[in-house]
Each structure stands twice: as structure tokens, then as C-alpha cells.
Amino acid sequence: MDKLRSWLVAFLAVVMLVGFVWRINSPDYYKLEIHFQKVNFLTTDAIVQTRGVAIGRVEAVNLTDSLVRVIIDINNGTNIPRGSQFIIKPKGLMGKSMIEVAFAKSSKQDYLKPEETIVGFTQNDSPFDPRQMEKQIFKGLKGIFSRDDSLLIQLKQMNEQLRQLRK
Structure with a gap:
């Protein structure tokens, strides 16, 4: 009986450890793919924000034959309405860029799903x-x-x- 109890405790400890590791490694974000014509110095780890609040970051910027493919990580719990605009804007005086998300106003709750592809825009106004x-x-x-x-x-x-x- 004591042997069974000790095996049961060891088994529960292993299950809890696996669950804890799985919880730590599970991402707290979801990915979206955005296509741009140009990205104006947008780099990985650049901020993705809406109305001044950071909601994610840029994971990857890749050049394809006809456009620039940007993968962004959006924080879980941030629902982006379908039809929202993703705009690359300059950030500060150093020439770096960020992505501003202009939420679409919608009465129905239709949000972008993980792994969706969106067409983005680049702001033409340069501060210089x-x-x-x-x-x-x-x-x-x-x-x-x-x-x-x-x-x-x-x-x-x-x-x-x-x-x-x-x-």
C-alpha cells in the first residue's frame, strides 16, 4: 500500500510538472501576417500599438518577390475588429518605425482570427x-x-x- 501511495504521489508530481512546463511555454499571443509595399525601417521587435497602448510586437520582416511580409505577435485578449487598418508610422527621431492599428468601428463582433493575412499601409508623412x-x-x-x-x-x-x- 505504501509503495502504491508513493508511486501515485510521484506520478501526480510528474503530471503537475509537465502541466507547469506546458503552461510556461504556451504563448501569450497570437500571430497575424501583414503585407506591405514598403516598411520604412521597420525592424523585428518593433512595437505594435493602438491609441498609444502597446498590444504586440513585430516578430519577423521578410522580403518576397512583390511585397514585404511582416509577422506580428498580438497579445491574447486583444481582439482586433475585422476591417482595422495596420499603418507603419515613424517612431521618434532615430528613424525607426512602428505599426499603429486603427480599429474599425463595427457594431457586430467580427474579429481577426490567428494566422490571418491582412494588407497594411505605410504612412507617407515623414517628420523630415x-x-x-x-x-x-x-x-x-x-x-x-x-x-x-x-x-x-x-x-x-x-x-x-x-x-x-x-x-
């Missing part, structure tokens, strides 16, 4: 686009010069008031 910088510089200069004009008008009015007081 020379044309955009030129527009911003001229806009700023215009604001400075328009303030100078108003300052000159105020100085002229004050000068006129001083002349009237002297009379």
Missing part, C-alpha cells in the same frame, strides 16, 4: 519631409513679421499720443 519643413518655416516667419507690423502700429499710436500730450 523638406517640403513640409519649408511650409512650417515660412508660416513661422509670416507670423513673426505680422507681429512686427502690429508692434509698429502700436508704437506709432503711442508716438501720436505723446505728441498730443506735449501740445
Whole structure:
């Protein structure tokens, strides 16, 4: 009887150990495949986020004949509505990129399934686009010069008031 009890305890310990190891090794994410025309410095381990909250990371970036195939890991429990947009955006000043997920607004609960393939987009606006910088510089200069004009008008009015007081 004692031998049976000790074998039973050993067997339960092994089952618990296998269950624990299986639980530790089970992924806490699911994979999605996204196809892009270009990825603008997107690298593995880049952040996948929505509205500023990280919901996953980029696992792999692979070049194929006609497009770039990106595999992302999305945290379990994060349901992405079908029709959501996956947009590569620049992150910071160092030139790295990230994926922003713009959730689609849907009344029915139709979510993307693991291993699905989606077509993604790349944001064209670069923070260092020379044309955009030129527009911003001229806009700023215009604001400075328009303030100078108003300052000159105020100085002229004050000068006129001083002349009237002297009379």
C-alpha cells in the first residue's frame, strides 16, 4: 500500500510538472501576417500599438518577390475588429518605425482570427519631409513679421499720443 501511495504521489508530481512546463511555454499571443509595399525601417521587435497602448510586437520582416511580409505577435485578449487598418508610422527621431492599428468601428463582433493575412499601409508623412519643413518655416516667419507690423502700429499710436500730450 505504501509503495502504491508513493508511486501515485510521484506520478501526480510528474503530471503537475509537465502541466507547469506546458503552461510556461504556451504563448501569450497570437500571430497575424501583414503585407506591405514598403516598411520604412521597420525592424523585428518593433512595437505594435493602438491609441498609444502597446498590444504586440513585430516578430519577423521578410522580403518576397512583390511585397514585404511582416509577422506580428498580438497579445491574447486583444481582439482586433475585422476591417482595422495596420499603418507603419515613424517612431521618434532615430528613424525607426512602428505599426499603429486603427480599429474599425463595427457594431457586430467580427474579429481577426490567428494566422490571418491582412494588407497594411505605410504612412507617407515623414517628420523630415523638406517640403513640409519649408511650409512650417515660412508660416513661422509670416507670423513673426505680422507681429512686427502690429508692434509698429502700436508704437506709432503711442508716438501720436505723446505728441498730443506735449501740445
